[in-house]
Amino acid sequence: MLSTLRAFGEWLAMTSLSNTIQNVAWIIPTIQTIHIVCVAIVISATFLVDLRILGMFARSQTLASLSDRFLTWIWWALIVLLVTGSLLITGEPGRSITNPAFFAKMIMLVIVAALTYVLQRPLATDAGYWDGDRAAAAKGIAIVSLLLWSCIVFAGRWIAYVTAL
């Protein structure tokens, strides 16, 4: 598995796209900036909805309309994040593809994206879905979501500090 990834990284590093990203100085900082702006959208949208569930934000608005107002943005931002993230990997495959911080980031991302979908989906047809009996479950999801999204940002920064395998 690891050797396959390493071989893939070596092949990727020799592509002309990778060479361009490596050799033109402004490309990586620019892609990273776009990446961080999209992280800002995802983090803020999910945090505000999670804080609403925990009763710390916009209590005057229902969870369903808040979810409609914010969570719809994150799926578009996630698409841009996948594209910019893939370009960053293409530019420095040796640094990222076999990096434990990168693995951790991707695993947490899959889990929290699924959780966010589970939270958002029922609200589209039943605005009161997370009220009453399910309120405690919603609070649990909100806390896990806050923690996982924070850890994803941390793991992203730690790719620069953790040595690739």
Add this chain to the structure above:
Amino acid sequence: MESSIFQWVYDLPIAEHIRANELAFPWLESIHVLAITLVLGSIAVADLRLLGWASVKRPVSQVLHEVLPVTWVAFAVALVTGLLMFTSNAVEYAHNKPFQFKMLLLLLAGLNMLVFQFVTFRTVGTWNDAVRTPPGARFAGAASLVCWIGVVAFGRWIGFTIGF
């Protein structure tokens, strides 16, 4: 004279401590990034309402009142972690061009907010529910977005131009 102030900051015990502990900087940086993404995202909610592009069913004053406390808490965290990182390499940061531009944009963002708060916002009663806000409010929203995205861009650039 100017350099000696930054040298004094560099020599502070806290700066020594951050330099000596190799995990300190990555942790400060991680928290700083998380805080700044929250600053940018939450202030964008306010800016996009001022521009009439989002949250338009809600009154301007309510959107600002709800979201800006989140922005301020996140900004406080970004400020503290940013100052701590600054101390660890004060002289070099102070002379780093992207860092200087970032500080300039922060200053402009602050001025923009002051003008909005004390001039433009005073008449909010007449346009609180409007989708299309007055030119001054739209300008404030656009300027804020540009400044904060610039803060992120120059902030990222610092990392490529500072040598440890």
